[in-house]
Amino acid sequence: MRDSGAIVPLDTLQEMSARQDVVTAVHVTVAPAEDPDEVAAAIESDFPQLATIRDVDEYSKVDQGFEILDAANLAISLLAVGIGAIGVMNTMIMSVFERTREIGILRAVGWRGSRILRMIAYESLLLCLIAAGFGIGLGVLASRAVVLVPSISAFLTPAYPPEIFVRAIVLGLVVGLLGAAYPAARAVRLSPMEALRYE
């Protein structure tokens, strides 16, 4: 092993990476008498679908490209999580706002604000837990559907480490709870009559 790399038989690697009969790179050693630029030009001429890399500097360009891809991937993931979180929060805010009148009824018959907040919190947690379950199921199905496209499956293999699911559930619960807390606290602070008048 060297530089975090490993040498394994081609068949084994293809099997491990689920890319049967696929080769992504071929190293060519040029004889001392040959000009590497001419060899590279000949390869690209005979196999137009291939790109050749001739020196170490070009390797670093490839590495940089992967770093950019990783950064873009992270940015898109964060954006997707942020948009999802706003969606969950908005849903919870709207659903609890719509219950302002119900909260007014509970206050009118003597429920303490803390009891109402507790009830809303439990209901929100349960709702978000169920939604997270559905979301995870749909996510797994979607990731499996995406790799049915050959050009994607050549490069991407879905993985389902448990921490991904734990992270998704915790995020959903926290965001849902925050979304429910604001309108519930607001409704509890209103006088029961103001809450009952809410349309």
Place this chain on the structure above:
Amino acid sequence: MSEPAIDARDLRKSFEDGRINALTGMDLRVEPGEFVAIVGPSGCGKSTLLHLLAALDMPDEGEIRVGGHDLRTRKDMNHYRAQHVGMIFQLHNLLPTLTALENVQVPMFEESLSPHARRQRALDILDAVGLEGRGQNRPPELSGGERQRVAIARALANAPPILLADEPTGSLDSDAGRVVLDLLERLRRERNLTIVLVTHDPTVAGRADRVVRMLDGRLAPDGHRPERLGEPARAPA
């Protein structure tokens, strides 16, 4: 002389930054066991008065004493609303997703009752209002009169000494309204309840021991009428 059940003095309440003066110095004294009807034109402050008595809203000025205790000094208004007064609204304000039995149990959650005791008490109250066998129905499955009877049962859930009713027959036909009023009178006799009822309807007001007239947020000049409408006066039960 015993403490009045309700003694409200110089109540003032305005809305929309003082543009609407709902109460402009209202006084009301109700004796224990008395059935008082409050009448007056729309917008004269009848419902606002009832909401203040139920502690659903707070007066801008004035004093409300219930059973001799000043509401302003009470630390726990929720306890007052749960234990000391039962409120009946014109449109019942039941929770539509709960059954009648569950609706009646809602105010009991602030008491340390076992689920079995809560259920049994709610069943007893539903029986008392004539809704035995209807406990598993949700409000949309009940008639207007039945819904109002569930609301009365809910108001009585914690056996409060005072019942406050805001147009309890306002959305009912005359037969259903009569059933509700008969029920209120019977419950009052059986439980020695003090009832304050707001109404537009002279027939409904005629069922009370005393009629209080309001005008422009306070007692009308001829505000107190000790007699039933069309009948001689009688002492509170």
